Amino acid sequence: MNRLTVVSVVATSLLLIGCGQNKQADTTTKTTPAKTEVTSTPSKSQSVAEKATKAVEAVKESASSAVAKTAEIAKEATKEAKAKATKAVEATKEMATKAVEKGKEVVAKATSTSSKAPAQFAKCAGCHGKDGKMKALGKSEIIAGQSKADLVKKIHEYKAGTRNVAGMGGLMKGQVAGLSDADIDAIATYVSGLKK
């Protein structure tokens, strides 16, 4: 567009210059009295050419400044679009992370409330029964359905060697000595969930 304007202005000014020259040609054919006019005509056409050149320059200048302005606007728009896109990507990432975290939470909850016995409970089942309802060796309390807090406390006490209800504390100490806090937690969660 701007280039077209420049071209058309140049064309117009060339026409104008052309006209001036024609005038000059015309005036030279005139008779002597008009001779003074003849000498003045070239300067006239010269000033027209000058004006045209100036006009062209002005148009060129405004065109280039318009181009520069457009480029600047485009740059700004690109910047803004980039920032927006980055924000959108970040928001999506955050949402995805949150969703994954929630999924993990749900899985963890499902796992902790599942009725599957933790692997470490297998050996306990030998004396306490697989549903925790046996009096171990005919001596212990029934462990099924006791509160998790009680079970954790009792198991820790056996592990520390400080609990001995029926004279079998030493035996229980050997049973739970190798359990980690996490193991004890998992067993207690499971056993407290068993029906009395």
Ligand code: HEC
């Ligand atoms: C060889 C048999 C045997 C095994 C195996 C065994 N226990 Fe025991 N358990 C006992 C006996 C006997 C007692 C009673 C101990 C006492 O005198 O305090 C007992 C007591 C307990 C008590 C306390 C019950 C109460 O309310 O007083 C808990 C809890 C317990 N056992 C958990 C476990 C866990 C958990 C395991 C597996 C890691 C396990 N036991 C393995 C025999 C066993």
